[in-house]
Amino acid sequence: MSKQNVSPLDGGDLVVKSLLKEGITKIFGLVGGELLRIYDAIERYGREEGIDTVMVRHEQAAGHMADAWARATGGLGVCLGTAGPGVAHLVPAVVTAWADSIPLLVIGAQIARMFDDTGILQGGLDQMKLMEPITKLQISVEEPYEIPKAIQRAIKVAMSGRRGPVFLEFRETALVRKASEEDLQNIMNPEQYRPLERPIGNPVAIKKAIVILKTAKKPLIVAGGGIHASDASSELIKLSTTYKIPCGTSINGVGAID
Template sequence: MGGFRLSRRISGGELLVRCLLEEGVKYVFGVPGAQLLTILDAIKRIGEPRGLKFVTCRHEQAAANMADAWARVTGEPGVCIGTVGPGGANLIPGVYPAWADGVPMIVLTAQNQTWRSYPDHGSMQALDQYHLFKPITKWNVVVSHWDRIPELMQHAFRVATSGRPGPVHLDLPSDVLYERKDEGAVRVYPPYRY
């Protein structure tokens, strides 16, 4: 055969999971939802063999409480995830105590396609999660491009653990999570020890 290598295309969800693995995350707490499937698939395929587990919770508040407890016990940021609209909103009661007590937490929410969610069109499943989380997070961002996932994830961990620790929030539109690009298009860098 020829001397060329076929490149592999990966989803934004897989890219995000690679970032979590680089940060040494062991658990992601959450409730499955359609917009999260690309992340959950990547956790199963590439995360579990490397020690990253998804813990299915009965309610998103419990997921945030578990991430909070993980961070308080280990000193490592807890990671929780919620799906669009009510799923993201249900994380709030569990994120607020982490904000009040200075506990490092990475809060990930799935979102509908970018064009359906920002600006807000008033749909229950296209909730403006950015403004919902803004008052109770140290840093908050809508991830609008696939290739920014590694940079924004690394920044999220840095902010969550620096100075007075606290929760950070990344809102992930489904068009970004499901977009597929060449795995060589961006690099996932090892974390700085913040």
């Protein structure tokens, strides 16, 4: 029997249940501090319901693993870091994902607001500003009821348009305070808050590309990572072979053609 009903609901439960609803099966991180409520919920029932945790010795490794997972599966990578140094250690991996348009949900813990400016261990780092230049979106959450919508918004942004990493900061109060059954009702199915179909090109830009190809004397196609994001390898190959256009890829497009 699942242990999820033994303890009262808290913010950690809302995080795990939101990830389960999204279909997340793998998260990468290092247990510590404020993140314990999330890992506790995973241990009580999350693992049984499908979430596998990959423990690392350093948060940077967790970030790179989540990046690799997203590249290999075409889905969303999830990594976690505790307050202060834990989040800072994720930066090199997040920069890589930002540069290559890889969708990551970067979860960082943060001390309770009451401890701001007190010199508390691992406190004092403005994580939102740290992540601002290298993520598409930054959200700080202070109360449990905010969690479902914050996760939904973050994932929608990460997976929409030009994909990329997003940063979700959970204050200690958001994770340790009690949640309600009403909060659970705010956890929606993915199709209710984000597009699930593969991204398509801008119709105007496509028409311009057709004109360019028709008038080009020696056309050459260089495909990028958008081919993988749109799952359009077969269309790319068909275009290249039908019209006898040589085709190559950028580093992010490697694997798109045989």
